[in-house]
Amino acid sequence: MDDAIPSASHTVDEWIHGYEEGEILRGFRCTHCSLITATWGLACPRCGQRTLEEHTLGRTGRVVAFTILNVPGDEFLNDAPYAYVVVELDAGGRITGWMPSVKSVDDLTIHQRVHFVPGYKPGVQFAKDAPPE
Amino acid sequence: MRETWVVGAASNRFGKMKESGREAATRVALAAIEQSGLQAKDLGYTFVSNCFGIAEHQAHVGPLINGGLGIPDVPSCTIESACSSSSAALHEAFVQVAGGFVDAALVVGAEKLSHLDTLAATSYFAIAADYPFETKNGATFPSLYATLANAYQSTYPTKPEMFGAIAVRDHENAAHNPHAHFQKPISMDTYLASPVIASPLRLYDCCPFSDGAAAVVVAAKERIGTPKSEPLVIRASARAGSITEMQDRPDLLGLPATRTAAAKAFRQAHLEPKDIDFVELHDCFTIAEVLALEDLGFFPRGTAAPAALEGVTAHDGKLPVNPSGGLKAKGHPVSATGASQVVEIFEQFNGRAQGREVPKTEVALAHNVGATGGSCSVHIFSRR
Numbered sequence: 137m138d139d140a141i142p143s144a145s146h147t148v149d150e151w152i153h154g155y156e157e158g159e160i161l162r163g164f165r166c167t168h169c170s171l172i173t174a175t176w177g178l179a180c181p182r183c184g185q186r187t188l189e190e191h192t193l194g195r196t197g198r199v200v201a202f203t204i205l206n207v208p209g210d211e212f213l214n215d216a217p218y219a220y221v222v223v224e225l226d227a228g229g230r231i232t233g234w235m236p237s238v239k240s241v242d243d244l245t246i247h248q249r250v251h252f253v254p255g256y257k258p259g260v261q262f263a264k265d266a267p268p269e
Numbered sequence: 270m271r272e273t274w275v276v277g278a279a280s281n282r283f284g285k286m287k288e289s290g291r292e293a294a295t296r297v298a299l300a301a302i303e304q305s306g307l308q309a310k311d312l313g314y315t316f317v318s319n320c321f322g323i324a325e326h327q328a329h330v331g332p333l334i335n336g337g338l339g340i341p342d343v344p345s346c347t348i349e350s351a352c353s354s355s356s357a358a359l360h361e362a363f364v365q366v367a368g369g370f371v372d373a374a375l376v377v378g379a380e381k382l383s384h385l386d387t388l389a390a391t392s393y394f395a396i397a398a399d400y401p402f403e404t405k406n407g408a409t410f411p412s413l414y415a416t417l418a419n420a421y422q423s424t425y426p427t428k429p430e431m432f433g434a435i436a437v438r439d440h441e442n443a444a445h446n447p448h449a450h451f452q453k454p455i456s457m458d459t460y461l462a463s464p465v466i467a468s469p470l471r472l473y474d475c476c477p478f479s480d481g482a483a484a485v486v487v488a489a490k491e492r493i494g495t496p497k498s499e500p501l502v503i504r505a506s507a508r509a510g511s512i513t514e515m516q517d518r519p520d521l522l523g524l525p526a527t528r529t530a531a532a533k534a535f536r537q538a539h540l541e542p543k544d545i546d547f548v549e550l551h552d553c554f555t556i557a558e559v560l561a562l563e564d565l566g567f568f569p570r571g572t573a574a575p576a577a578l579e580g581v582t583a584h585d586g587k588l589p590v591n592p593s594g595g596l597k598a599k600g601h602p603v604s605a606t607g608a609s610q611v612v613e614i615f616e617q618f619n620g621r622a623q624g625r626e627v628p629k630t631e632v633a634l635a636h637n638v639g640a641t642g643g644s645c646s647v648h649i650f651s652r653r
Contacts, residue, residue, distance in 0.1 A: 148401050149401075151401070152401055152405060173516075173517050174402070174516050174517075175399070175402050175514050175516060175517050176401075176402070181512050181517050200420070200521070201416045201417070201419045201420040201423070201515075201521055202416060202419055203412045203415035203416045203418075203419055203467045203468050203469075203470075204465075204467065204468040205407065205409065205411075205412045205415075205466075205467045206464070206465055206466060206467065207387075207391065207409070207411065207466045207467065208391075208407065208409060209388070209391050209392045209395045209404065209407075209408075209409045210388055210389070210391075210392040211392075211404070211405070212407050213388065215407070218407060220406070220407050220408055220412045220413075220415075220416060220467075222416060222420075222515055222516060222521070229516075230516045230517070231516050232402070232403060232406050232408065232514070232515055232516045233406050233407075234406050234407030241468045241469075246419075246423050258405050259405045259406040259407055260406050
């Protein structure tokens with residue numbers, strides 16, 4: 137009977153642990169429609185097919201939208217202000233994350249290049265790329 | 270399907286309740302039942318929303334409310350759809366009545382969060398986002414809508430006064446609404462001077478944490494006979510879903526669930542946006558109103574932001590929006606919000622909205638969103 141229940145390679149907690157350790161951004165790629173998603177699931181959120189395979193997401197990208205939070209939730213109480221960002225990854229897919237090093241709207245622009253960094257707490261953390269030499 | 274009417278609708282004053290959500294829900298439910306001309310024993314089902322009841326150490330509140338109404342033998346079901354909980358409950362009640370399963374049903378939503386501090390309330394709200402994939406990455410609800418505002422502003426030219434005009438209009442309307450949390454107008458200067466919560470959203474772009482309760486009674490036309498008040502004919506009751514997580518949305522310039530629910534609703538009602546006289550819509554943040562006006566089809570993409578500034582959406586404007594004061598100023602007791610939108614439309618249709626009357630009350634639309642658009646309800650009402 138258990139064979140009828142779809143298996144998953146990793147639990148959501150394991151995905152998040154991967155972020156925390158800065159080791160890997162786990163995601164899925166749909167072999168049917170090619171969507172790359174950073175959200176856990178068993179079927180593709182775009183085409184609905186059961187054709188997701190685990191996929192390691194890229195570590196670099198650019199900001200497509202952001203905000204600077206001054207009033208955080210309880211798990212980020214001592215971290216505000218910080219940026220919450222939507223990042224378009226160079227290797228495909230989008231992921232949301234936060235940037236503790238960004239404290240002001242003057243510190244960030246849309247299209248800013250960013251990279252994934254190990255965090256000291258759960259969540260996907262990004263930092264700005266160094267400006268070109 | 271049977272023609273189905275809203276025959277009673279009642280709300281308490283939003284803000285800070287001394288009593289529990291359960292007590293408030295029972296009281297507004299009784300008021301709505303009495304207004305309907307029915308008796309509690311006529312109800313075939315009750316649909317209850319109390320999203321954050323757990324903050325009051327209470328789940329399964331429906332049977333408790335039914336017990337308080339003297340109808341413990343009537344079945345009850347709790348409906349949770351984040352901020353769209355009680356409009357989802359209304360949809361379920363409509364399905365039951367229009368489908369002929371019961372002749373009348375109660376919808377009641379209640380929320381109490383004022384015993385929590387802002388941090389705890391913000392954290393409770395954030396649970397309705399995708400916890401591991403959004404909240405754990407630092408998101409709060411203001412920040413999620415702020416990110417949508419950032420995407421909008423980077424695509425379409427807007428200025429802060431365009432968002433500010435929505436807040437000013439809502440407070441002006443709420444000042445005439447005895448159910449509203451805030452009953453004091455604000456100026457544009459006050460708006461502009463308010464602190465930034467999550468850029469670009471200021472304090473006055475954001476709805477408050479409110480306690481409150483609202484209830485609606487729906488019944489089959491054939492069961493009612495002569496209604497006590499002018500009923501609302503439910504011309505459409507539509508629900509839609511869309512991808513919850515912002516990271517999986519190809520487009521950050523609207524909420525797909527609103528577009529889908531609106532298309533379904535207009536199709537059901539055989540109406541178009543131009544047929545709507547006024548709107549109660551989900552403006553948990555001012556940017557949410559801009560996106561909703563475009564997603565509902567009232568404005569082309571990228572053109573709704575100046576509407577409030579130009580007076581188009583004033584209560585006496587061309588398309589009155591949120592004559593109640595909206596979530597922004599009437600308040601947003603999460604599970605009561607959808608039902609309270611119907612209360613406002615019911616009062617407008619019955620000429621009981623002094624000081625905020627809209628010019629025409631033949632057809633109205635209610636739009637209620639769950640979280641950042643994972644769920645959406647659109648209802649359209651008309652006169653008999």
